[in-house]
Amino acid sequence: MSVHFLLDGDLVEIANVDPTATLLDHLRYTMRRTGTKEGCAEGDCGACTVLVGDLEGDTIQWRAVNACILFLPMLDGRALLTVESLAPDGALNPLQACMAANGSSQCGFCTPGFVMSLYGRCVGASGHDLPVADVLAGNLCRCTGYGPILAAGDATGPLERDDSATVAVLKALRDKPAASGHHGDRRWFAPRSSAALADLLADYRDARMVAGATDVGLWVTKGLRSIDTLIFLGDIAELQAIDESPAGVRLGAGVRYADAHAAFARLHPDLGELTRRIGGLQVRNAGTVGGNIANGSPIGDGPPAFIALGAELTLRSRDGRRTMTLEDYFLDYGKQDRRPWEFVESLWIPRPGPDAIIHIAKLSRRFDSDISAVCGAIHLTVDEGMISAARIAFGGMAATPRRAPLCEAALVGQPFTLATMEQAAAALRADYAPLSDVRGSAAYRLDAAANLLLRLWHREQGQAVSVLSLDAVHG
Amino acid sequence: MADRDPAWRVLPKPSHPHDSAPLHVTGAARYADDGPEPADMLHLAFGQSAHAHARILSMDLSAVRAAEGVVQVFTAADIPGANDVSPVAGDDRLLADGEVICVGQAIFLVAATSQRAARKAARLAKIDYEPLPACLTIEAAQAANSLIEPTQRMARGDADAALANAPHSLTGSFDMGGQDHFYLEGQVALATPGEDGQIHLLCSTQHPSEVQHLVAHMLHRNSADVTVEVRRMGGAFGGKETQAALFAAAAALVADKTGRPAKFRCDRDDDMVMTGKRHAFRVGYDVGFDAQGHVLALRLRLASRCGATVDLSPAINDRAMFHADNCYWLPDVEIVSERLKTNTVSDTAFRGFGGPQGMLAIERIMDDVAAHLGHDPLAVRCINLYGPGRDVAPYGMTIADNIAPQLIARLRTDARYDARSAAIAAFNAASPIIKKGIALTPVKFGISFTTTHLNQAGALVLVYADGSIQINHGGTEMGQGLYIKVAQVVADVFAVPIDRVRITATRTDKVPNTSATAASSGADLNGMAAYNAAMTIRDRLTAFLARTFGCADTDVHFTPEGVIAGTERLTFAQLCRKAHIGRISLAATGFYATPGIAYDRAAHQGRPFYYFAYGAAVSEVAIDTLTGEHKVLAVDILHDVGRWLNRQIDIGQIEGGFIQGQGWLTTEELIFDDQGRLLTHSPATYKIPTASDRPAHMTISLWDGENVEPTINRSKAVGEPPFMLAISVFSALTRAVAAVAPDVRALPRLDAPATPERILRAVSEHRAR
Structure with missing residues (x-):
């Protein structure tokens, strides 16, 4: 099968594409654009960050993604920017100039990924309207301590991009048939409607669906697995x-x-x-x-x-x-x-009603870009001080995300008081028998999950309950 | 030598950004994996041990050999020379020979036409093992008396007697975990065969000479047949000091055997499983003190998990002992250091090199004394500082450059430690769930390789007839800014703009027999060697000019406006052209060996360090007593780099070192299962700090002073010392936990890293006391 995409405004056609070949490997080892780096090959470090552009109306919606777990056919009909795209004539853009001057790079290996994430913010890429530290949560740097990089992000304003030529070419590409095809025994389908997807699934019962490839990508890069039939959902x-x-x-x-x-x-x-x-x-x-x-x-x-x-x-x-x-x-x-x-x-x-009291918490070793030890949600309906309904669900506490019936029963019909919440916390311990693993012991999971009920109560009393919303005493 | 020269004297140095910064931000900086690949190049992967300790009964590699893309498979029997990739002890095998001693150990080597093919094939081996008893933990190794070398003892006075006589005493223990380097660029080496048995290696290593020597030995060649080149590393932090040799040797073996270029680019998970880490320690102590908190006696036991081989563990554990005093006078002291052999990957150098572990031990002891007496921990720290008449380290070295008292005092004022401590107490009294803590901890870090002969460096300076300059030295660039610092030294000797100086890759065919770029010594050693090389050329030019223009040597001046010789003035380029025609050599080597250091390891007495670098940090943290989550809210640092060679680079080292230390003590947790398998072997499970973990408030100030020793520009080393400033985070977290029961006069039990789980456990235990 072949794949078409736009790189720096130029149409690139790649023939004989293995459907699970990654964009990163293609950039580095075929196109020799080696500015994009492999740090982990599992989407956790951001050294391979590139911007992928989707046609949305008459504009390009850019998104920062990890090239290491992006299968090449997922790029079909889209536009791509890599770090080499930003200074084609060697002249640094204002973001790059700021980063080069202010000590944003030490070893420099993660730097292209940071440049791309921040550049996305400068050109209004999707999801980038967040504080700089949030935009960079998926980029790891081991040298700098992040300070200069954050400063460069804060110091650089919007940057102009003229994507009009790219828009025109992408519109033309959109009229081509989707990039379905095969490579040897491996098949790739990219249906453009739900009905077409339903038909494909009926015909290929062993097919694996893939959307963002943030999970399936690792089967290939880490599991070294071969997947025979893939159906891509990103064009629907x-x-x-x-x-x-x-x-x-x-x-x-x-x-x-x-x-x-x-x-x-x-x-x-x-x-x-x-x-x-x-x-x-x-x-x-x-x-x-x-x-x-x-x-x-x-x-x-x-x-x-x-x-x-x-x-x-x-x-x-x-x-x-x-x-x-x-x-x-x-x-x-x-x-x-x-x-x-x-x-x-x-x-x-x-949508939760006005009487709803909700607390959703993710507990992990690191706040950003980590997998939960415990992920919990407490949803109470409180009428005149009495709990009339309770929906409690936790992840990381059982083989599946699951509700906590005993805890819910301990809450419903009770006054919304600390005593009730303590009883519910005790009941919660009977709802789950979590495992111990690298993310947390069974004891921690039970203790922390139960404590979330108390945390909700204290929050409703106006107490500070999150370390993330605190300021230092330092003024 | 140096004092005669005005250029050597302390100069205000411009803070040029990292020389590669424009290349970094455009993606144009080339790392070992970034060059064009020859068409016939082979890709490599190791077959790895599934057992922590086992005898290999049989190996069936037929499926590996038959796999798609596989060209050749190698075992220990294929190694022509020494099957050894170890730095000192000769006990690290390139490929296991009959026995495996840790999970992940390389057993065989696959060369294939793609990296994926090599990795897939490496999983197809059928190996029969006979499992042998395995020591996996510190406790198990202690029980089995499994050691990599005899237990070391450093002592002064009579700690037992002083303990017995002390008005107060405490016994305590705690554990601290290791740390993965998590350099963003994994281990990588590209070997290219040359004519007549020569090999060229492009390698990401802090120690090109060691790789050269090991590869030569492994191939049964001379060192002169092997050239190792390193332009830059994508991070190292000690993890490429000895650990790069395994991958380089594998690539060299395949290149030599097949005649084809061979690249080993290690997968991240394999890298984390197969390469050594910072040593985990268990600390035990008995401390005696008076009512004010003066430490009168200390018996300290440091036990570390060294892994399966010796690697650099003796020196690393020595450094833990050297830093178990930190800034404090310990009158009667005994430090016992157990170096435990375990069937886990052999632990290795990591920024601080044992220093952080020793220093965390004594800082926690200070916290324990303060908690027991109900004193402010900073007050206890301050009264225990080295001072006049109490200024000799347990290893017998006089602390001649002690600035800790003044430095701490200034930071205490600037960061408003006392007012904030009071404000935090008030906050805690009114906040049932969130508790805050604050701590100021100092750092005194000894600079020099404690293995004395390593304190040497060489450089090669080439001046071309157009006035441009190439500089080469034994130091490697891993992001720390060594190259730009040394380039500035050379530019200043000739008084030329730094863009006249071309920085080149470190190569063993330019400067031989170099030491690892390690121990924070890169700029101290290589800067001085480059200075000496440049001065040799400048002296020749000076004599040439004096001769040519009939003036005295003292009438020759190198200035930014040009070179002045008596009444003549010419540009540096004009001078070089003239000197070339005048048949003056414009190339020179330079050499430097640190003076004045000597250490008797058998007695653990002497002067292991040329000088000390100092610093201190105040950290303010908050913990959630319901979940154990924490946040570092504010950090203020005051650090001593002497007269800096490059202010921006040094501040970058301080900030980066601090955050790396914060990660070690908070989020970074290495977990091995009961079979010795590392479970946290990828960034999905091993969590280094992200951007939002950097405290929102962070100030870094440099101490205004110069090195008392005549180092280059009177500067001080900066690579490692700031790492230990992060001990303030751990100390502040401990105080935040203590705030759940402010009347309890005891230190909360807390091991490092202080994960949410550990903090929550500490909270509940402390409440129950």
Whole structure:
């Protein structure tokens, strides 16, 4: 199969593409654009950050992503910028000039990735309207301590880009058929509608769906696995819709976490904060809400919060649609209520009522770009001091993201008091029997999860309960 | 020598940015993996041990050999010379020979047409093992008395008697974890065969000469047949001092055997499994003190997990002992250091080289004394500082350059330590869930390789007839800015702009027998060697000019406006052209050996260090007593770099070192399972600090002073010392935990790293006391 994309405005055609060849390897070892670096080959360090542009109307929507786990065909019909794109004649742009002058690089190996993440911020890339430290959460630097890099990000304003020529070429490319094809025994499909996807799944029952490849990418780069049939969901516009209403939010399964961030924050600030802490920006720019659910991780991070908010999932196949509560989707470790020929189509999250008291927390060794030890969501409805409803769900506490029925029972019908919350915390310990692993011991998981109930109560009393919102005494 | 020359005297130095900065930000800086690849180049991967300790009964590599893309497979039997990639002891095998001693150890080597093919094939071996008993932890190794060398003892006075007589005493212990270097550029080496058995290696190593010598030995060649080149590393931090040799030797073996270029670019997970780390330590102590908190006696036990081989562990553990005093006078003291042999990857150099572990031990003891007496920890620290009449380290060296008291006093004022301590106490009294802590901790770090003969360096300066200059020295560039510092030294000798100086890759065919770029010594040693080389040329030019223009040598001046000889003035380029025609040699080598140091390791007495670098930091932290989460809120640093060679570069080292130290003590946790397998072998599970972990408030000031020793520009080394400033974070976290029970006169039990889980446990334990 062949792949077409625009690099620095020029159309690049790559023939004989292995569907699971990564963009990073192609850049480095075929095109010899070696400015983009491999630091980890699993999307955790950001040294391979590039900007990928999607045509959206008459503009290009740029997104910073990790090239190391981006399969080449995912680039088909899109535009690409690498670090070499920014100073083609050797003249540094203002961001680069600032970074070069202020000590933003020491060993320099991570630097191209930082340049690309910050450049994305300078040109209004998707998801980049965050504080600099958040934009850089997916870029690791081991030398500098980050200070000069953060300063360079803060000091550099918007930069002009003229993408009009790129827009014209991408529009022309859009009219070409999608990049489906094969390489030897390996097949790649890129359907453009949900109906076409349903047909493909019916025909290829061993097919693996891939959206952002933030999970499947590692099967290839770390697991060294071969995947015979891949169906790419990134070209299905229907799956990328976000419909917000007073009643709630419906998201297509292909909505990237970065694109859902604002809608989630409007559902509840804690859900916005949780979203900010899912992966780095490069991961949220690739990883989708549907993928996060469909892959059945025992942790989440989205599912526990969605369950507590009462989310419903819609699956679709050639036979039709099924809708279920999200908690019913997760059957057991690695086992979900999805037939091989079904796909997750959309997620419905009702908007919490005015009486809702919600706390969503992610506990991890590091705040940014880490996988949770415990990810919990507490959703209480309190009428005149009495708890009338409770939905509690945790990830990292069982084989699947799961509700806490005993804890919920200890809350419903009780006054919203510290005593009630302490009883509920005790009850929660009977709801789960977590494992000990590298992310936390069973004892820590139980203690911290139970304490989240107390944290919610103290927060409602106006106490400071988050170290992230504190200022130093230093003035 | 140096004092005769005005250029040597302390000069205000311009802070040029890193010489490669424009290349870094454009992606044009070439690392070892970035050059064009020859068409017939081979890619390599190791087959790794699945066992911590086992005898290899049989190996069936037929599936490996038959795998797609595989060209050749090598085992220990294929090594023509020494099967050894160790720095000192001869006990690190390139490929295991009959026995494996840790998980991940290289057993065989696959050469294939792509990296992926090599890695896939390496997983196809069928190896029969006979498992042998394995020591995996400090406790197990202690129980088995499994040591890499005899236990070392450094002592003064009679600690036992002083303890018995002290008005107060405490016994304590705690653990601190190791640390993965997590250089962003993994281990990589490219070997290219030359004619007549020669090999060229492009390698990411801090120690090109060692790689050269090991490869020569391994191939049964002379060192002169092997050339190692390093332009830059994508980070190293000690992790490429000895650990690069394994990958370089593998590449050299394949290049030599096949006649084809061979590249070993190690996968991140394999790198983390296969390469050594900072040593984990267990600390035990008995400390005697008076009512004010003066330490009267200390019995300190340092036990470290060294891993399966010796590597640099003796020197690393020596340095832990050397820094167990930090800035404090310890009248009667005994420091016992156990170096434990375990069936885990052999631990190695890491920024600070044992110093952080020794220093954390004594700082925690200071906190323990203060907590027991109910005193402010800073007050206890201050009364224990070295001072007149109490200025000799436990190893017998007089602390002649002690500025810790003044430096601490200034930081205490500038960072408003006392007012903030009071404000934090008030905050804690009103905040049931979030607790804050603050701490000021000092650093005194000894500069020199404690293995005395390593304190030498060579340089080669080439001046061309157009007035441009090439500089080469034994130091390697790993991001620390060594090259730009040394270039500035050379530019200043000739009084030319720095852009006249072309910095070139470190190569063993230009400067031989170099020491590793390590021990923070790069600029001290190589800067002085380059200075000496440049001065040799300048002296020749001076004599030539005096002869040519009939003036005295003293009438020749190199100035930014040109070279003046009596009444004549010419540009440096004109001078070089003239000197070339006048048949004056414009190339010279330079050499430097640190004077005045000597150490008797058997007695653990002497002067191991040329001088000390000092610093102090105040850290303010907050913890969540319900989840154990923490945040470093504010950091103020005052650090001593003498008269700096490059202010911006030095501040970058201080900030980067601090954050790396913060990571060691907070988020970075190495977890091995009960089979000796490292579970945290990728950035998915091993968490170095991110941008948001940098405290929102961070100030870095430089101490205004100069080195009492005649170092280059009276500067001080800066690579390692700032790492230990982060001990203030750990101390502040301990105080924040203590705030959950302010009336308890005891130090909360807390091991490092202070993960959320450890902090939460410490909170509940401390509440229960």
